[in-house]
Amino acid sequence: MRAQVNHLxxxxxxxxxxxxxxxxxxxxxxxxxxxxxxxxxxxxxxxLSFFAPMARFASGGAGPAAAAREFxxxxxxxxxxxxxxxxxxxxxxxxxxxxxxxAAACPAGRQAEG
Numbered sequence: 001m002r003a004q005v006n007h008l009x010x011x012x013x014x015x016x017x018x019x020x021x022x023x024x025x026x027x028x029x030x031x032x033x034x035x036x037x038x039x040x041x042x043x044x045x046x047x048l049s050f051f052a053p054m055a056r057f058a059s060g061g062a063g064p065a066a067a068a069r070e071f072x073x074x075x076x077x078x079x080x081x082x083x084x085x086x087x088x089x090x091x092x093x094x095x096x097x098x099x100x101x102x103a104a105a106c107p108a109g110r111q112a113e114g
Contacts, residue, residue: 005077015084021057021071022089023049023064050089 008016058067075085 001074001077005081005083008078008083009081013083015086016078017086017088019088020090021053021087023052023054050091 052064053067053071055064055067058064058070060066078085
């Protein structure tokens with residue numbers, strides 16, 4: 001990672017903005033009939049868990065703990081090189097709620113009763 005960070009420094013980069021990196025529902029468009037039900041959400045704007053890095057972003061498919069560790073290492077390396085990290089967080093775009101034809105998505109994996 002050091003080589004990539006050094007390359008950014010050589011280019012004169014002083015800030016990096018990341019699209020949503022938090023756990024999100026890639027298949028949200030396929031959960032109910034809509035004009036986009038053939039699509040996959042690649043943008044990450046329907047968060048399931050704020051501030052939990054997307055598990056599949058871990059190198060080698062290592063899982064959620066590795067994703068969190070690697071993300072922290074990335075941010076530390078960028079900050080150490082004087083590069084700011086800006087996270088794109090949209091709090092009004094979540095996967096919470098009850099779709100008309102099924103259970104709501106939630107971080108605990110179950111729908112609240114009531």
